[in-house]
Amino acid sequence: GQQLNQSPQSMFIQEGEDVSMNCTSSSIFNTWLWYKQDPGEGPVLLIALYKAGELTSNGRLTAQFGITRKDSFLNISASIPSDVGIYFCAGPTRPEKLTFGTGTRLTIIP
Amino acid sequence: DAGVTQSPTHLIKTRGQQVTLRCSPKSGHDTVSWYQQALGQGPQFIFQYYEEEERQRGNFPDRFSGHQFPNYSSELNVNALLLGDSALYLCASSLSFQGEGSPLHFGNGTRLTVT
Numbered sequence: 001g002q003q004l005n006q007s008p009q010s011m012f013i014q015e016g017e018d019v020s021m022n023c024t025s026s027s028i029f030n031t032w033l034w035y036k037q038d039p040g041e042g043p044v045l046l047i048a049l050y051k052a053g054e055l056t057s058n059g060r061l062t063a064q065f066g067i068t069r070k071d072s073f074l075n076i077s078a079s080i081p082s083d084v085g086i087y088f089c090a091g092p093t094r095p096e097k098l099t100f101g102t103g104t105r106l107t108i109i110p
Numbered sequence: 111d112a113g114v115t116q117s118p119t120h121l122i123k124t125r126g127q128q129v130t131l132r133c134s135p136k137s138g139h140d141t142v143s144w145y146q147q148a149l150g151q152g153p154q155f156i157f158q159y160y161e162e163e164e165r166q167r168g169n170f171p172d173r174f175s176g177h178q179f180p181n182y183s184s185e186l187n188v189n190a191l192l193l194g195d196s197a198l199y200l201c202a203s204s205l206s207f208q209g210e211g212s213p214l215h216f217g218n219g220t221r222l223t224v225t
Contacts, residue, residue, distance in 0.1 A: 004152075033213065042114070042200050042216030043153065088152050097143070097166050098214060100152030 004089055004101035012107045019076040021104045023089030032065050032072040033090045033098070043088060047074070076106075084108050112137055114217035116201050122223045123191050131186040131220045135203030141165075142184040143214065144176060145200040153200055159184050160206050188222075196224045 006023045031050055035043035047058050049065035056063055060077045072089055089101040115134045123129050135142050141160045145153035155168035159178035173189045198221050202214035
């Protein structure tokens, strides 16, 4: 089946740094979603992308829908402690059935 | 506006037992999906319920079954539990008419441990 690979697998950064992560697929997606999951909680939707080439922002977060429709990127500017968590990309393989990526774990070093 | 609520939050069962997990969707949502998230992995789709029927199913055995009630709430049942069923079980709700990619709203999950 379809697989979504995220990189990097984990990141250790200092507060205030910018963060970049990406997600690649073996197949084309028509929608890309980015979720964040905090410990002990369910994933929370951050950004939804619906069109190839689309660039969408949500506060300090910016995500892009790759032109090939096989990748997507998420950037976080000026990281703060509450950005810690696991970031998942996801795409629908059938309506409302999401395939999730492998996740990028973000840790902020004091 | 209540989000997706799941119960119980934690559960410990023994191999071979059966378990039932419960989910109430976000207000106004009519579709419920269940996902299994093993430690260190992304969520994996189990199945989806709409209009009280299973509409889609992922690659999970028949030991996993579900139900949706007229008020859109849902249950996930797992029979003959195996150690490998230990995971976080997430419920997500959405609006059916929004179609492909309609954002899912997740609950905080039920942590199931099978010993």
